[in-house]
Amino acid sequence: HCVDLGAAPTPAMVRMILNKSSMPTPPAADEDFDAYYEHSILGPQRTVLDLLLQEYNDVTLTIEELLYNLPRMKPRYYSIASSPLESSNELVLTYRPIKYVTSRGALRQGVATNYLTNLGAAAHGQQVPLKIISNPAFRLPKSIATKPIVMIAGGCGIAPIRAFLMHMMLDDVTPIERTKKNRLYIGFRSSSDQVYYDLIQSSIQNGVLESAKISYFDSNTTNNRHQQQTMVDDGTTNNKTTTTITEHPCCYVSDLLQQDEKWIWEHIHHNGGYIYICGGAKTFGAAIEKELLHIIEKYNTSTSSPNDYLKQLIESRRLCQDLSD
Numbered sequence: 513h514c515v516d517l518g519a520a521p522t523p524a525m526v527r528m529i530l531n532k533s534s535m536p537t538p539p540a541a542d543e544d545f546d547a548y549y550e551h552s553i554l555g556p557q558r559t560v561l562d563l564l565l566q567e568y569n570d571v572t573l574t575i576e577e578l579l580y581n582l583p584r585m586k587p588r589y590y591s592i593a594s595s596p597l598e599s600s601n602e603l604v605l606t607y608r609p610i611k612y613v614t615s616r617g618a619l620r621q622g623v624a625t626n627y628l629t630n631l632g633a634a635a636h637g638q639q640v641p642l643k644i645i646s647n648p649a650f651r652l653p654k655s656i657a658t659k660p661i662v663m664i665a666g667g668c669g670i671a672p673i674r675a676f677l678m679h680m681m682l683d684d685v686t687p688i689e690r691t692k693k694n695r696l697y698i699g700f701r702s703s704s705d706q707v708y709y710d711l712i713q714s715s716i717q718n719g720v721l722e723s724a725k726i727s728y729f730d731s732n733t734t735n736n737r738h739q740q741q742t743m744v745d746d747g748t749t750n751n752k753t754t755t756t757i758t759e760h761p762c763c764y765v766s767d768l769l770q771q772d773e774k775w776i777w778e779h780i781h782h783n784g785g786y787i788y789i790c791g792g793a794k795t796f797g798a799a800i801e802k803e804l805l806h807i808i809e810k811y812n813t814s815t816s817s818p819n820d821y822l823k824q825l826i827e828s829r830r831l832c833q834d835l836s837d
Contacts (some may be wrong), residue, residue, distance in 0.1 A: 515582035516624060521560040523549055525581040529560075533568040556616045587643070589625035590836055591790065593671035595679035606707065650832045653786055656680055660693030660785040662776070664800055665753035666765055667705070669791030670698055672834050674708055676788070680720045693783065694721050695772075699765035699796075702730035712757060723756050725772075727763040765796070766803040776804075777811040786830050793835035804831075 521529075526549060543766065552558070560582065564571060609629045611623030631638065650672070653659045665673045673696065680694075696715075700706050715721040734772035760768060769776055779785035789800050801822070808818040816824070825831035 513837055514585035514605045515579060516623070517561055517582065517757045518559055518620070520554055520558065521563065522581060522583065525560060526553060526563070528577070528581065529563055529568050529571050529573075529655045531571075532571045533591050534570055535568055543682050557614045557618075558616070562616075562618065575710055585623070589836055590624075591622075591669075591671040592644075593674045593676075595675050595682060597635055597679055597682035604674070606668055606674065608705065611713075647834070649829060650788075650834050651829075652676055652679065656683065660779055660783050662697070662785060662787045664697045664765060664769070664787065664791075666699045666791030666796040667701070669789075669796070669834070670708060672788070672790050674700065674711060677708075677711055677715045677720060681715060681718050693779070693785070695779075696721055696724040697727075697765050697768050698724070699727040699729065699763075699768075699791075700777065702728050703759075710758075716757065716832045723758075725758050725760060727760045727761065727765050729764055764799065766799045769800070769803045769807070773807045773810065776807050780808075780825070780830075781811070784830070786832070787825070788832050788834070790834045792837050797835040799831065 523545070523667055527545070568569070590605050590607060592603055593606040594602065598604075605628075607625045607628060609625045610620075611626075613618060628640075631640075649707060652661070659818075661676075663673050663676060696712065698712075707727075712721065712726075713726045736745065780787070787804075791797060791800075805818040805822060808821045812818065812821055814821075822831065826833075
């Protein structure tokens with residue numbers, strides 16, 4: 513096993529360091545220590561190295577004490593961003609290198625994302641330890657040509673969406689067989705974070721997507737909405753339809769759903785459509801669920817509550833989620 517030097521030290525390890533130090537320490541009472549641990553360790557995201565090299569540099573730990581008290585390195589989970597139709601022996605991952613500065617001015621970097629980034633071109637031929645965890649509940653419907661799909665993603669939640677788009681473009685269904693009712697709603701922090709625009713464009717041109725809406729919630733992103741129209745040939749003579757990719761600055765994905773709330777309800781209730789939600793759980797997933805509940809409450813005329821209706825969608829696997837933080 514590997515230990516995580518970048519993780520917050522456990523309360524037991526902090527107590528051990530304090531007991532070994534001759535420096536002034538917080539009160540020993542449990543309630544006072546808990547407040548100290550929350551305010552001075554977890555809040556500023558300090559590590560054991562911060563404590564030993566800065567505040568309590570008079571403390572010396574044996575290697576046994578260090579290894580015993582440090583937390584194990586936790587696995588980092590990534591959604592596969594490729595379809596087996598692309599390659600049977602290759603996986604594509606989508607990630608954003610994590611770098612930030614704590615409230616005490618310390619630079620922090622994501623363990624896995626920066627490891628992969630630093631490999632760069634040298635990654636070819638190198639072995640990276642990984643384990644594939646199957647998620648049988650997160651699958652495209654078997655009848656992907658006739659069942660309409662709405663894909664909703666935020667940030668790196670675009671990863672499984674890329675896999676779905678590639679799979680639908682590489683399957684044996686011709687454009688004329690498709691329902692052309694599939695839509696994509698995707699959000700990024702800013703236009704500089706945007707990825708797979710060409711793939712989204714190709715998905716529209718190939719009849720996999722009817723339309724795509726892209727939101728950016730960074731206030732520094734331009735306020736000019738960009739709309740690109742794409743002519744799609746449905747296979748019949750002189751019969752072309754216009755579809756669009758629209759970009760929406762200073763906007764959240766939940767706002768886009770609110771704009772299309774009536775269409776979303778028709779998709780769910782009358783067309784038997786599927787919904788896929790991918791991204792962060794705490795903020796993004798919660799906001800999307802809240803908006804879906806609002807739509808159901810507004811348009812549902814049955815006696816079932818919005819929560820029960822949503823639960824039925826999940827149980828029937830018409831609402832599938834790939835959410836994590």
